[in-house]
Amino acid sequence: MGKFIRLKKGFNINLAGKAAPKISEPEIADTFVIKPTDFQGTYMPKPVVKEGDIVRAGTALFHDKRHENVMYTAPVSGEIVEIKRGEKRKLLEVKILADKKMEYESFRKYSVSEINNLPVSEIKNQILKSGVWPNFIQRPFGVIADPSATPKAIHVSAFDTSPLAADYSLIFKGQDQFFQVGIDILKKLTSGAVHVNVHSTSEISTVFSQVKGAELNKFSGPHPAGNVGVQIHHIDPINKGDLVWTINPIGVIQIGKLFINGVYDASRIVALVGPEVQNPQYYKTYTGSAINKIVKGNLKNDHVRYISGNALTGSNIGASGHLGFFDHQLTILEEGDKYEFLGWITPSPKKLSFHRAFGLLSFLSPNKEYALNTNVHGEPRAFVQTGVFEKVLPMDILPTHLIKSILAEDIDEMEALGIYEVVEEDFALCEFVDVSKHNVQEILRDGIELLQNS
Amino acid sequence: MKFLRDQLDHLKHNFEKGGKWEKFYFAYEAFDTFLFVPNSTTEGKGVQVRDAIDLKRLMMTVIIAMVPCLLFGIWNVGEQHFLAIGQAATLSEKIGVGLMKVVPIIIVSYAVGLGIEFVFSTIRKHPVNEGFLVTGMLIPLVMPPDVPLWQVALATIFAVIIGKEAFGGTGMNVLNVALTARAFLYFAYPTDISGEVWTYLGDGAKTVAGYSGATPLAIAAQSTGNVVNDLNTFGTGWADGIYSLKNLFLGVMPGCIGETSTLMCLIGGLILVLTGVGSWKIIFSVFAGAFGMGLFLNAVGTNPFTQLPAYYHLVVGGLAFGAVFMATDPVTAAQTETGKWIYGFLIGIFTVLIRVFNPAYPEGIMLAILLMNVFAPLIDYFVVNANKKRRLQRATV
Numbered sequence: 001m002g003k004f005i006r007l008k009k010g011f012n013i014n015l016a017g018k019a020a021p022k023i024s025e026p027e028i029a030d031t032f033v034i035k036p037t038d039f040q041g042t043y044m045p046k047p048v049v050k051e052g053d054i055v056r057a058g059t060a061l062f063h064d065k066r067h068e069n070v071m072y073t074a075p076v077s078g079e080i081v082e083i084k085r086g087e088k089r090k091l092l093e094v095k096i097l098a099d100k101k102m103e104y105e106s107f108r109k110y111s112v113s114e115i116n117n118l119p120v121s122e123i124k125n126q127i128l129k130s131g132v133w134p135n136f137i138q139r140p141f142g143v144i145a146d147p148s149a150t151p152k153a154i155h156v157s158a159f160d161t162s163p164l165a166a167d168y169s170l171i172f173k174g175q176d177q178f179f180q181v182g183i184d185i186l187k188k189l190t191s192g193a194v195h196v197n198v199h200s201t202s203e204i205s206t207v208f209s210q211v212k213g214a215e216l217n218k219f220s221g222p223h224p225a226g227n228v229g230v231q232i233h234h235i236d237p238i239n240k241g242d243l244v245w246t247i248n249p250i251g252v253i254q255i256g257k258l259f260i261n262g263v264y265d266a267s268r269i270v271a272l273v274g275p276e277v278q279n280p281q282y283y284k285t286y287t288g289s290a291i292n293k294i295v296k297g298n299l300k301n302d303h304v305r306y307i308s309g310n311a312l313t314g315s316n317i318g319a320s321g322h323l324g325f326f327d328h329q330l331t332i333l334e335e336g337d338k339y340e341f342l343g344w345i346t347p348s349p350k351k352l353s354f355h356r357a358f359g360l361l362s363f364l365s366p367n368k369e370y371a372l373n374t375n376v377h378g379e380p381r382a383f384v385q386t387g388v389f390e391k392v393l394p395m396d397i398l399p400t401h402l403i404k405s406i407l408a409e410d411i412d413e414m415e416a417l418g419i420y421e422v423v424e425e426d427f428a429l430c431e432f433v434d435v436s437k438h439n440v441q442e443i444l445r446d447g448i449e450l451l452q453n454s
Numbered sequence: 455m456k457f458l459r460d461q462l463d464h465l466k467h468n469f470e471k472g473g474k475w476e477k478f479y480f481a482y483e484a485f486d487t488f489l490f491v492p493n494s495t496t497e498g499k500g501v502q503v504r505d506a507i508d509l510k511r512l513m514m515t516v517i518i519a520m521v522p523c524l525l526f527g528i529w530n531v532g533e534q535h536f537l538a539i540g541q542a543a544t545l546s547e548k549i550g551v552g553l554m555k556v557v558p559i560i561i562v563s564y565a566v567g568l569g570i571e572f573v574f575s576t577i578r579k580h581p582v583n584e585g586f587l588v589t590g591m592l593i594p595l596v597m598p599p600d601v602p603l604w605q606v607a608l609a610t611i612f613a614v615i616i617g618k619e620a621f622g623g624t625g626m627n628v629l630n631v632a633l634t635a636r637a638f639l640y641f642a643y644p645t646d647i648s649g650e651v652w653t654y655l656g657d658g659a660k661t662v663a664g665y666s667g668a669t670p671l672a673i674a675a676q677s678t679g680n681v682v683n684d685l686n687t688f689g690t691g692w693a694d695g696i697y698s699l700k701n702l703f704l705g706v707m708p709g710c711i712g713e714t715s716t717l718m719c720l721i722g723g724l725i726l727v728l729t730g731v732g733s734w735k736i737i738f739s740v741f742a743g744a745f746g747m748g749l750f751l752n753a754v755g756t757n758p759f760t761q762l763p764a765y766y767h768l769v770v771g772g773l774a775f776g777a778v779f780m781a782t783d784p785v786t787a788a789q790t791e792t793g794k795w796i797y798g799f800l801i802g803i804f805t806v807l808i809r810v811f812n813p814a815y816p817e818g819i820m821l822a823i824l825l826m827n828v829f830a831p832l833i834d835y836f837v838v839n840a841n842k843k844r845r846l847q848r849a850t851v
Contacts, residue, residue, distance in 0.1 A: 013503065163503075239849035305495075307502050316498040333502060336495050341455045343491035344510040351506035356729045358515040360506055374495040378508025379487050382583055382625030385512060386789040387733060396845075400789060401838055416842040424500075431501045435512055441500045 004200065005234045007221030009394040011354050011429055013163040015311060016369040017332070019271040021170055023282040029290040032076050032096045033322035034061055039134055041143025041452075042066070045091045053080045057286075058105030058130050058264035061094045067147060073131025075266030075287040077103040093322075096288075105130075109262035115181060120188055127185075127255060130264045134325065135251025139232065139244045141448050142423035151245040153192040153236055156183075158208040158249055159199040159219075161226035162310040162425075164273035164280075166328040169205030171269040171282065172249055176207050178256030183214050185255050190245070197231045207249070221394065229426045233395045238421050248326065270294070270323060274311075274332035275371035276304045290322050291330055299332060305374050307331040312428035313441070336375025344378065351377075354392065354433040381436040389440075392429035397421065399430050403440060406447030411454050414447055423448070462486050480575040484582035512731060513584045519725035519732075520591055520779065523712040526705065528552035530715070531599045534653045534708050537693050540662030555599045555654050556711055562603050564590040566610040574619050583624035585631075585785070586614070592632035592779060595712025596772070596820075597639075598651040605643060609635040629827045630786045633820055640820070652708035662692040667708055670697050670770040671809060671816035674759050681762045702769040713775035716768070723778035732782035735791065736798040740777035741768055743802020751810060759810045767806050776819035777801070786827040790837040797833055801826045 036045040042064040049061055055078065060071040076098045084093040107130050110118065124147055127133045136145035145151070159168055172179070186194045193215050198204045200218040209216070217235055219225045228246045238244050250268055257265040266287040273280045278298050285294065291306060307314035308324040311331050315324060323330065340346075347359030352370040356363045362370070389399035397418040405413035424441040431440035468475045469482040486492070488510075496502050532548030543551075567590045568582075575582045593610055617634035618627040639647050650667040666688075673688055674681045689696035696707050705715025713719070726732030748764025755761060767773065781787060781801050788797035801822045808818030815821060 015503075237848060239845070241849075305502065311502045313500070314502055316502070331502070337493045339459055339490040339493050341458075341490055344487075344508055345514055348506075352503075353506040355505065355507040355512075355731075357507055357511050357731055358518055358729065359511065362506075372503040374502055375491070376494045376496055376504050377491060377506050378504075378510070379483070379492060379494075379581060381509045381581060382585075382623065384509060384583075384585060384625050384785055385731075386784040386787070387791060387794075390791060396841065398790065398838060398841055401834075416845070417838070418845055428501055432503065433505050433507070435505075435507050435509055437504065437508070439497065439500055442497075 002195070002215045002217035003235060004218045005220075005231075007219060007225045007230070007234075007394040009391055010161075010222035010224055011392050011433070012161070012222045013311065013352065013372075013432070014367065014369050015163045015273075015331075016275040016371045017273050017277050017280045018164055018369075019166065019273050019280045019282055019329075021167070021282075023170075023269055023284055025284040026293050028076075028098055028100065029285060029293050030098060031081070031290045031322070032074075032078070032098055032286060032288040033093050033290070034072055034075065034096075034288050034325065035093050035322075036062065036064070036072070036091050038325040039064075039072070039144050040137075041141065045072070047083050047091060047094060049080050049083075049094070051080050051083055054078070055080060055096060056103045056105045057266060058107065060129070060131070062091060067144070069128050069147060070133050070144060071129050071131050072134060073105075073264060075264075077101075104263040104265075107258060107262045107264070110259045112181065112260075115184060115259055118185075118188070123185055123188055126258060130258050131266075132251065132254045132258055132264060135247050135254065137246045139229065139238050139246060139423070140242075140420035141452055143452075145245050149243055151190050151192075151243045153195060153232075154186045154190045154245045154247060155195045155197065155228050155232050155235070156186075156214075156247055156249055156252060157197050157226055157228040157231055158204075159197075159202065159226045160310075160328070161199070161223035162312055162428075163223075164271070164329065164331060165226070165310060166269070166271040166282070168249060169203060169207070171271075171328060172205060172207050172253065174207075175253045175256075176210065178253045178260065179207050179249065180211055181256035181260055182252030182254075183211055185259065186247070186252065187213055192236075195231070195235055197228070197235070199226065224392075224394065224426060224429060227425050229422055230394055233397075233421055240415060240420060242420070250328070268328065270327070271329040272298065272332070273329055274307075276300045276332040276334055285323075287325055288322050290320070291317070292320060294330065295319075295332065301334070303335050305333050305335050307333065311372070312432060313425045334371070334373040336373030338375070340375075354429075355388070355435075376437055378435075378437050380438065383436055383438075385435045388433050388435065389427075389430040392433055393426065395421065395426070399427065402447075403427075403430075403438075403443055406443055406450070409450060411451055414451060419444075419447055419451060459490060462489065477576055480579065480581050481572050484572070484575070509584045510587075513587045515729050515731045516588045516726065516779075517591055519722040519729075520588075520595065520712070522718040522721045523595055523715065523775065523779075524556075524591070526715050526718045527595060527711040527713075528556050530706060531555050531654055531711060533706060534599075535656065538653050538655055538661050538665055538667070538708075540665075540692060551654065556594060558603055559594040559597055559601065559606050559711070560591070562606045563593040563610050566607045567593070567614050570611065570614045570619070574623065578623065580623065585624040589613075589631045593635050595775070595779075596632060596636045596710050598647060598709075599654040599711055600651045601639070601647070605639055605646065608642075609638045612638045625785055627785060628831075629824055630780055630783050633780055633824055633827075636820055637824060640815075652710075664691045669709060669816065670702060670707070673697070674762055674770070675809075675813050675816050677758045679758060681758050682766070685766075699766070699769065702766070710772060710775075713772040716774040719774035719778045723774075726778065726782065732778065733784070733787070733794050735794040736782050736787055737777050739795050739798030740773070740781050740802045740805075743799040744768060744773055744806050745802070746799075747803045747806040751806065755810070757810075762810075767809070771809070771817050772819045773802075773805055776805070776823055780819075780823050781826075786830060788830040788833045788837075790834050792840075793830070793833040793837045796837075797826055797830055800829070 613635035804822035
């Protein structure tokens with residue numbers, strides 16, 4: 001039986017522009033992009049296609065030097081129109097001009113009874129070459145999983161508590177069979193348990209609640225309760241030398257589809273959300289989709305930021321950008337590049353803060369929705385206030401001390417303070433509430449990379 | 455506002471890289487960001503929205519919390535002045551005398567301190583931190599009303615340079631800056647900061663018959679009989695009941711400008727706790743530590759001071775002011791939540807210990823906080839180690 005864990009620490013950022021439960025299927029986007037930079041830990045990715053090549057969904061685009069058998073494949077069929085490189089010829093993007101009619105690379109199909117008797121090597125082989133493998137993230141470090149390893153457990157967070165997150169029970173509706181097959185396959189890849197973690201207060205989709213063969217754990221509490229790292233900490237923490245994998249439900253479903261239907265199905269439902277969206281709702285598209293057709297005619301003004309992902313961990317991709325590999329949402333925020341006269345002291349009911357210092361009134365109305373913009377609201381300063389990070393991280397970890405040990409590049413101290421258990425998203429709220437406006441997530445990633453390369 | 459913004463933008467390029475006043479960029483930045491919150495936006499990766507708080511607002515909240523102490527202090531300086539010279543005076547006359555004494559001290563403290571901040575930010579090329587906005591107000595509040603202005607200036611210079619900049623600037627100082635200023639005066643000019651300094655008498659003014667400027671702590675330290683009796687009978691004839699328990703709580707008595715009134719400190723403390731800016735754990739545990747130590751001494755002590763009822767320790771001297779405004783300084787206090795309990799509790803204990811057993815220094819809170827400032831990293835060290843150990847033990851299971 002699974003555990004029930006109540007979390008108290010954290011903070012929900014109530015942004016305006018929550019998606020209505022309505023799914024539209026717009027015309028398929030013109031272009032799709034797979035960005036090697038979305039995948040932490042890839043080393044010198046190398047394309048295996050050329051501009052002008054014709055690809056099908058599931059055709060390999062590139063692989064990296066560290067794990068050459070992990071294929072990063074095309075989400076849709078079409079023509080390779082651009083292989084974009086940056087400084088030192090670093091591979092940045094592979095762009096596909098999509099066909100109107102989708103064609104799939106065919107992989108082997110299996111019946112449910114065959115799957116139960118499949119050897120692990122054959123399972124891995126199929127997942128690796130299809131392009132589904134990069135859904136596996138390895139902890140520590142939050143990098144693409146090493147195919148030769150066997151993790152002590154695999155964790156699936158089946159809910160997202162980040163700002164304006166997509167509702168998993170909606171976007172994965174009706175995928176029960178594929179999810180179950182995916183879980184059956186995950187069980188073969190780990191020496192321990194497969195954990196499916198759900199939120200206790202919201203209605204749990206049958207996709208997750210009826211799953212067999214996995215531990216079903218329940219969590220309650222504000223963000224970051226939905227972060228898989230926080231969940232692992234409370235179920236079965238990562239110690240030095242441990243290896244744990246995490247995977248989003250969409251990865252589990254893609255594995256199921258791969259083995260049942262024999263295709264790499266990169267279709268996904270994304271939420272278009274944010275205070276600047278006229279009618280926030282869901283759209284059906286594919287991984288790496290261009291966003292222009294999704295947002296067209298649905299914005300309140302054009303001085304906005306297009307964010308693939310949520311407002312805490314997302315990336316600014318611009319109006320002509322493409323969704324990131326792991327993202328289920330596109331958040332639109334107003335750019336906050338305006339000066340504010342004496343804005344550091346004037347009280348305002350429009351400002352959202354975790355704090356209650358003079359003039360910050362948002363604690364009085366916890367359920368109010370806020371139309372926040374991207375302004376920093378202050379300047380970078382020395383670390384002064386203490387005890388705030390600790391209030392938004394529901395883990396037995398001392399965030400201030402960990403961040404300071406990273407700044408001091410003290411590897412032993414970083415290890416002792418628990419850096420193996422965290423990735424950027426776990427510290428995103430620390431960055432949000434920081435009085436001194438440090439880039440906490442960036443500092444943490446620097447620390448992780450320092451440790452990895454040591 | 456647009457005019458002001460345009461003027462600042464017009465000037466800005468002079469201070470930016472390559473401009474003729476490039477060196478003074480951070481001085482310009484301090485003024486600019488004081489007037490306008492900058493138009494900077496979040497970076498492309500990471501948080502896309504930021505909390506509305508910044509260091510200026512945080513510091514401003516502390517200053518607002520000090521306002522009750524300041525206003526009361528200004529009035530009280532006048533009140534004590536007329537009480538000592540035995541003249542009746544109106545409210546505005548009292549406030550007038552108070553302003554005359556207090557405002558110059560505030561101006562000197564801010565001018566000297568901010569001047570040093572600007573110089574160091576220019577030399578070191580770092581932004582001017584807003585921390586001194588609080589320190590600059592704390593220093594006057596812990597000064598005696600009759601302190602010479604040059605001593606205020608000297609103490610501020612010492613505190614900011616030796617107490618803070620020598621350690622790397624804001625956020626890295628070991629000792630509370632305002633208390634360092636106070637301690638500097640205490641040890642550099644011991645004769646000037648004892649005796650009659652607690653009341654402003656005026657040049658050549660005659661004091662009322664029976665007048666004495668002794669503070670409650672001095673009376674308690676010199677007492678040979680019952681301390682409470684001595685306190686209650688003090689001031690008979692010219693200021694009846696000035697050291698009664700009630701008046702010790704209200705604070706209408708001689709002392710440092712801002713720290714006589716326990717009531718005003720508690721109001722300030724309430725503001726800090728409700729806004730979450732000051733740690734309630736520290737404030738509460740300082741009082742708890744002092745009260746606990748008071749009780750302990752009542753039980754085992756032999757000299758008259760040890761027999762002072764424990765609750766008296768909470769209202770005499772600067773305990774309340776120190777607990778609320780000095781001990782809670784996040785930079786110099788313990789930084790772990792468990793550490794804050796220990797830190798506050800020890801401050802309370804040491805305050806009473808120093809008061810009762812060290813006749814040379816009647817005011818214990820200042821030394822107790824400075825002492826614990828030094829030990830705060832050690833307390834944190836043990837708390838952090840306990841956290842590490844929990845992780846290690848888990849690994850072996």
